[in-house]
Amino acid sequence: xxxxxxxxxxxxxxxxxxxxxxxxxxxxxxxxxxxxxxxxxxxxxxxxxxxxxxxxxxxxxxxxxxxxxxxxxxxxxxxxxxxxxxxxxxxxxxxxxxxxxxxxxxxxxxxxxxxxxxxxxxxxxxxxxxxxxxxxxxxxxxxxxxxxxxxxxxxxxxxxxxxxxxxxxxxxxxxxxxxxxxxxxxxxxxxxxxxxxxxxxxxxxxxxxxxxxxxxxxxxxxxxxxxxxxxxxxxxxxxxxxxxxxxxxxxxxxxxxxxxxxxxxxxxxxxxxxxxxxxxxxxxxxxxxxxxxxxxxxxxxxxxxxxxxxxxxxxxxxxxxxxxxxxxxxxxxxxxxxxxxxxxxxxxxxxxxxxxxxxxxxxxxxxxxxxxxxxxxxxxxxxxxxxxxxxxxxxxxxxxxxxxxxxxxxxxxxxxxxxxxxxxxxxx
Amino acid sequence: xxxxxxxxxxxxxxxxxxxxxxxxxxxxxxxxxxxxxxxxxxxxxxxxxxxxxxxxxxxxxxxxxxxxxxxxxxxxxxxxxxxxxxxxxxxxxxxxxxxxxxxxxxxxxxxxxxxxxxxxxxxxxxxxxxxxxxxxxxxxxxxxxxxxxxxxxxxxxxxxxxxxxxxxxxxxxxxxxxxxxxxxxxxxxxxxxxxxxxxxxxxxxxxxxxxxxxxxxxxxxxxxxxxxxxxxxxxxxxxxxxxxxxxxxxxxxxxxxxxxxxxxxxxxxxxxxxxxxxxxxxxxxxxxxxxxxxxxxxxxxxxxxxxxxxxxxxxxxxxxxxxxxxxxxxxxxxxxxxxxxxxxxxxxxxxxxxxxxxxxxxxxxxxxxxxxxxxxxxxxxxxxxxxxxxxxxxxxxxxxxxxxxxxxxxxxxxxxxxxxxxxxxxxx
Numbered sequence: 025x026x027x028x029x030x031x032x033x034x035x036x037x038x039x040x041x042x043x044x045x046x047x048x049x050x051x052x053x054x055x056x057x058x059x060x061x062x063x064x065x066x067x068x069x070x071x072x073x074x075x076x077x078x079x080x081x082x083x084x085x086x087x088x089x090x091x092x093x094x095x096x097x098x099x100x101x102x103x104x105x106x107x108x109x110x111x112x113x114x115x116x117x118x119x120x121x122x123x124x125x126x127x128x129x130x131x132x133x134x135x136x137x138x139x140x141x142x143x144x145x146x147x148x149x150x151x152x153x154x155x156x157x158x159x160x161x162x163x164x165x166x167x168x169x170x171x172x173x174x175x176x177x178x179x180x181x182x183x184x185x186x187x188x189x190x191x192x193x194x195x196x197x198x199x200x201x202x203x204x205x206x207x208x209x210x211x212x213x214x215x216x217x218x219x220x221x222x223x224x225x226x227x228x229x230x231x232x233x234x235x236x237x238x239x240x241x242x243x244x245x246x247x248x249x250x251x252x253x254x255x256x257x258x259x260x261x262x263x264x265x266x267x268x269x270x271x272x273x274x275x276x277x278x279x280x281x282x283x284x285x286x287x288x289x290x291x292x293x294x295x296x297x298x299x300x301x302x303x304x305x306x307x308x309x310x311x312x313x314x315x316x317x318x319x320x321x322x323x324x325x326x327x328x329x330x331x332x333x334x335x336x337x338x339x340x341x342x343x344x345x346x347x348x349x350x351x352x353x354x355x356x357x358x359x360x361x362x363x364x365x366x367x368x369x370x371x372x373x374x375x376x377x378x379x380x381x382x383x384x385x386x387x388x389x390x391x392x393x394x395x396x397x398x399x400x401x402x403x404x405x406x407x408x409x410x411x412x413x414x415x416x417x418x419x420x421x422x423x424x425x426x427x428x429x430x431x432x433x434x435x436x437x438x439x440x441x442x443x444x445x446x447x448x449x450x451x452x
Numbered sequence: 453x454x455x456x457x458x459x460x461x462x463x464x465x466x467x468x469x470x471x472x473x474x475x476x477x478x479x480x481x482x483x484x485x486x487x488x489x490x491x492x493x494x495x496x497x498x499x500x501x502x503x504x505x506x507x508x509x510x511x512x513x514x515x516x517x518x519x520x521x522x523x524x525x526x527x528x529x530x531x532x533x534x535x536x537x538x539x540x541x542x543x544x545x546x547x548x549x550x551x552x553x554x555x556x557x558x559x560x561x562x563x564x565x566x567x568x569x570x571x572x573x574x575x576x577x578x579x580x581x582x583x584x585x586x587x588x589x590x591x592x593x594x595x596x597x598x599x600x601x602x603x604x605x606x607x608x609x610x611x612x613x614x615x616x617x618x619x620x621x622x623x624x625x626x627x628x629x630x631x632x633x634x635x636x637x638x639x640x641x642x643x644x645x646x647x648x649x650x651x652x653x654x655x656x657x658x659x660x661x662x663x664x665x666x667x668x669x670x671x672x673x674x675x676x677x678x679x680x681x682x683x684x685x686x687x688x689x690x691x692x693x694x695x696x697x698x699x700x701x702x703x704x705x706x707x708x709x710x711x712x713x714x715x716x717x718x719x720x721x722x723x724x725x726x727x728x729x730x731x732x733x734x735x736x737x738x739x740x741x742x743x744x745x746x747x748x749x750x751x752x753x754x755x756x757x758x759x760x761x762x763x764x765x766x767x768x769x770x771x772x773x774x775x776x777x778x779x780x781x782x783x784x785x786x787x788x789x790x791x792x793x794x795x796x797x798x799x800x801x802x803x804x805x806x807x808x809x810x811x812x813x814x815x816x817x818x819x820x821x822x823x824x825x826x827x828x829x830x831x832x833x834x835x836x837x838x839x840x841x842x843x844x845x846x847x848x849x850x851x852x853x854x855x856x857x858x859x860x861x862x863x864x865x866x867x868x869x870x871x872x873x874x875x876x877x878x879x880x
Binding site: 170171172173174175176178179202203204205208209282283284285286287290326328330332334335336337338339340342343346350358359360361362363364365366367368387388389390391392393394395399400401415419422426 | 598599600601602603604606607630631632633636637710711712713714715718754756758760762763764765766767768770771774778786787788789790791792793794795796815816817818819820821822823827828829843847850854
């Protein structure tokens with residue numbers, strides 16, 4: 025491990041000038057005074073800040089140009105076991121934090137300077153001491169995977185884990201999850217656990233907890249408050265609502281999409297506002313809040329024989345032949361506009377229908393209703409047997425199709441399920 | 453043709469009560485007085501309005517509850533040849549309007565009640581008499597196709613048509629185009645005609661000109677003003693900027709996306725503001741306006757052997773084997789987050805690279821930069837030979853790859869082109 029891991033340019037020169045290394049306990053004076061452990065930085069970080077982990081567990085970035093004085097308090101690295109442990113308050117409700125990996129559960133890799141998913145749920149809990157004031161948080165590590173590596177078999181395990189705790193003492197469950205495929209897992213849980221009587225919050229962070237701008241703590245605290253205070257049930261994605269640190273949004277898990285690669289408020293509810301906004305002083309419920317009343321009868325299975333076909337000019341229609349011959353049972357189209365594909369595909373759509381595949385239409389516009397009766401093209405496709413899927417977002421439609429296929433006895437039964445509003449996937 | 457084509461419920465009862473038929477010339481009194489032809493409506497229209505085509509050429513919707521008096525002025529349908537012809541003013545600049553089809557060039561089909569792309573460019577021009585006050589507009593019909601049926605061979609014909617007029621008397625060219633695949637055509641023209649010295653405006657409408665809320669006239673008028681007044685060059689998509697009738701946006705044609713199935717302001721610039729806003733009183737240029745200076749050397753060719761792979765949990769990695777064996781030369785990935793695909797695909801990514809395919813990474817988040825050095829997964833994929841494609845939007849990346857493949861002598865040359873900022877496709 026380099027003694028200046030991740031630092032470069034001005035910030036590296038600054039540390040060398042003051043004879044400081046990553047891991048040192050230092051005292052810093054700017055307009056305020058701080059004491060904390062000098063943390064490593066990432067290879068893509070700017071060179072204008074140093075990062076300190078304060079005794080509170082928080083990381084802060086300090087601009088080196090504003091530092092009036094810096095000195096060594098101890099050259100020993102503070103070990104994990106010295107971190108403050110959360111206290112237990114028997115008057116508080118209990119929640120469970122299940123970690124699956126991702127940035128929220130990641131820490132810097134001292135060897136490569138990169139980020140790896142390795143922090144345990146217990147460490148995560150200890151890193152955010154505010155959690156202990158909201159609830160008694162039990163923690164459990166289910167996986168340590170970046171979410172791009174999670175598969176439908178992982179969805180199943182997460183759903184089974186949640187289901188095993190539904191009748192327990194927990195008021196709600198936090199699922200710490202990578203943001204890359206969080207919306208897919210969120211949709212999978214929404215369908216397989218439809219009607220669940222407790223609230224579940226999928227929480228991620230866009231910046232890891234070692235970074236000064238990390239959203240990990242804020243999102244976790246908001247999720248815990250949401251579970252304890254909101255008096256609701258169902259599956260939600262709980263992530264930053266804006267660029268400031270004011271608001272965290274609780275999105276309906278079937279209507280949420282990651283719409284930016286790096287912003288902390290990357291997650292957005294499509295075609296409406298989030299279900300709840302967690303503010304400093306209160307939790308605001310969407311006045312249009314809607315809830316599908318259902319008995320809780322978990323159906324936890326997924327069948328991946330569903331193909332996603334995004335239509336674009338130049339798409340080789342033979343891809344449809346591959347899909348038919350490879351044994352797929354369903355196709356979700358990401359059509360253009362109100363739900364169209366080019367005439368060039370019609371013959372193959374007809375063939376797929378004859379083979380008994382379920383054919384569902386969504387729009388690559390992402391927002392807005394599919395309406396297939398407006399234009400000739402849409403009516404032609406309806407006649408060929410394509411089912412319009414309202415304003416469901418394409419990724420949710422895909423997950424729903426895997427779930428409906430995995431839990432239906434026939435394609436007819438699957439089609440019926442695809443048309444039902446199971447978990448707020450149709451918002452109009 | 454039904455005498456009440458498209459009318460139903462309250463509005464049908466209203467017409468029957470007053471003995472009126474579609475095609476009648478009627479006088480209507482509300483708070484104002486109108487005289488116009490009673491137009492047919494669509495099968496999905498509401499039943500609260502009737503639609504009149506005024507002598508000015510505009511259609512308006514009149515709420516039947518607000519009608520104080522309605523009477524027949526003439527029972528004869530006004531024929532097209534009686535419509536006012538635009539006058540020619542030799543002091544005005546000349547522009548060309550090329551029609552390719554789509555809603556903007558569509559009219560109601562009196563037989564089915566649906567919308568078909570059939571209006572000629574000349575009719576379009578005559579329908580919007582304001583155009584004649586801005587420029588002398590020559591018109592030409594290139595195709596009459598819904599844009600979901602346009603293919604890269606059509607892109608080529610549109611580009612060649614524009615190129616044949618670059619050195620002519622036209623100050624600019626309007627391409628009337630369906631909105632379904634407008635962004636694909638716009639990107640194709642941006643790359644193949646990079647450096648074009650005149651402005652080109654792709655214009656569509658989300659509601660056909662027979663509908664009371666049609667955006668066809670506003671968009672066309674704004675496009676004509678933009679071509680004549682803006683003193684710029686390059687390819688732009690010119691569409692409604694908000695829900696009101698105040699503003700029309702001119703989007704950089706490589707950074708625009710249709711983000712709603714039906715709203716009039718469905719088109720949005722991704723990761724920034726539009727290049728220009730056409731307001732009633734003036735045309736505002738984006739203060740961050742940027743322009744890539746290039747000599748005009750049109751390269752008009754597209755090779756469709758490019759596959760789009762959108763990664764999602766459960767994607768069968770064998771799709772990659774199909775792509776390799778089917779003879780594709782390039783893959784554009786729509787990865788997750790900062791530009792990832794699951795480990796399950798790594799082996800096949802390696803195989804595709806060995807076979808010499810170009811592999812480019814974009815993000816299904818749509819907005820934001822691809823950054824593949826932050827996480828282990830990204831670095832693994834870089835090592836496997838995937839090229840990160842900045843903040844290009846996935847659909848534009850796909851079109852660019854078809855163009856780069858069609859105009860390069862080798863995959864190495866293609867790769868070089870893919871990394872170049874040819875037409876503002878990278879905005880950061």
